[in-house]
Amino acid sequence: MGRATIHDVARAAGVSVSTVSKAVNGRYGVSGATLDRVMQVVHELGYESSLIASSMRASRTGVIGVLVADFEPFSTEILKGVSTALHGQSYDLLAYSGSRHGDTAGWERRSLSRLSGTLIDGVIMVTPTVVNAVSEVPIVAIDPHTGPADLPTVESDSFGGAREAVAYLIGLGHVRIGYIAGRPDLRSSIARDAGYRSALSDAGLPVDQSLIGVGRYEQDIAREAAVALLSRPDRPTAIFAANDLSALAIMQVAAEFGLDVPGDLSVVGFDDVPEASQSFPALTTVRQPMQRLGAAAVGMLTTLMRGESLEHTHRRLPTRLITRATTARPRV
Template sequence: MSRPTINDVAAAAGVSVATVSKAVNGRYGVAVATVERVLQVVEELGYESSLVASSMRSRQTGVIGVLVADFEPFSAEILKGVGAALHDSRYDLLAYSGSRQLSPEGWERRSLSRLSGTLIDGVIMVTPTVVNVSADVPIVAIDPHTGRADLPTVESDSFGGARHATRFLAGLGHRRIGFVAGRPDLRSSSLRDAGYRHALAESGLPFDPELVAVGRYEQDTGRGAAKRLLTGPDRPTAVFAANDLSAIAVLDVAAELGLSVPGDLSVVGFDDVPEAAQSSPPLTTVRQPIQQLGAAAVSLLTALLAGEEPEKTHLVLPTRLIERGTTAPPR
């Protein structure tokens, strides 16, 4: 007996082939009753040409989804870590990015609705925007939002890393240290801000709000923040940026303004993405173990999928300062 085709399913369910495709892939535009009828026929006929259909009996897909806002350097390194951790496992990786036609929160909610329970067994969300996350599958967040503390999370020691970077600059003799802050709704950004302020106080330096500009972890916004800091009447002699993209933006703006680095300006980033070592000069930065964040998220998520109770559901990995060519004592 030949294997049933999608046309067989459509005929038995009394719908079009397009409707069958939408129903089994969890897309919008199909009534709930129609979806249920199509899926019943899929199971009765044993139609197994799609991932969704083949997983209906086991209720598992063998796929872990990773939601990223964009495939920028940080997310790319996370995906490398996730992929390496899944290499010898029973799970495949599905990377999913958002539509720029929707708000960040909108695409995340829509993505969870589309993927959970049909295409993936669990999901890793990277720098999520949504606070009240809900889905039919386990969720682990990397670099979590400031809200909902009960969601399993993996992050780096943002406070300690920022404190170390700022104290390092103060130790070189800098007294006006600017700060390009990150995305305000992420816990890492709040902690890096706190670490910066704490280190200033420890070094006997006053906090000056004029030396802080928000870069939101984005290179374009970071450029705007850098211009504000470096074109003021009393510019800083050093800048600590909350991520490497922003720090590289500071280097670009400094070059446009004719400032030498590190002669006129010292710069420290945070992340140590591959681009940091390739910048000119190579960027001094706080290294967080980005690929290990991805691997740790996989370990936590697969434990949840196996029905295990993880020893810890909030993991914080250490950071360390990597000295390169963008820092020196002030002239």
């Protein structure tokens, strides 16, 4: 016989599924007699082994949820950091991708409605599409959405990292430097754009809007932007990409155009995902401490879950330029 379900409990107790849900989660609207009947069936059928019943008994599930739009390299590294930080603690980890149901905007709200209050005690949202999200459990956001948010957040120094990357290219002698931006609704993308512009301004170089494309942090979209930049007769001699997936797409397009990297085109990314060092040539990139971002979010979230206040509701971690084989002085 399989494990008892909430429907089994409802049938045996002679109540609706919603009544069972309210009973096991300690919500209002269930009489004492009904609650006793539901709980008797829960124990008789062994439903107490489920996470939902456990949450009723202890008012908690012992599970931290991490909501991601997709399991791509950045979010995977975040998850590694979360998992490491939870090692030895009394929490399990639930990684959940809830954006692949048509329109991806607001996927966090749909996911939270499914998970909070029943399966998880707290949640970490990675690159959210919303400024704020209402939940029955504490929330921390990594790489937050732009706008006035009340959520505690963790992010990297995107502005400083981007400025350092572009300044490095300028130091090599590049003056026509393209840029493929990230998701325009995220603070990280806005900050990297500002860092790109700041480095050019500091060097007395104009910002050429025609050399700026949008990749939205997605490889396929970045590829289209790279094709547009490298098809120009006055193509840039270097391109800075807002993330490594976009930088790798640039390198693929350059190879298809017969361009040598870094001889004909220098490329710099942002993130330092594992694929960056494994590419050929190995990618020069800005390393953001992705696993540390995950660990920092865990520290903030568990503090909130204990009912304590955060000393700082926002944390920004430093970045570092990692020079490899995709950058060189421009050919004269």
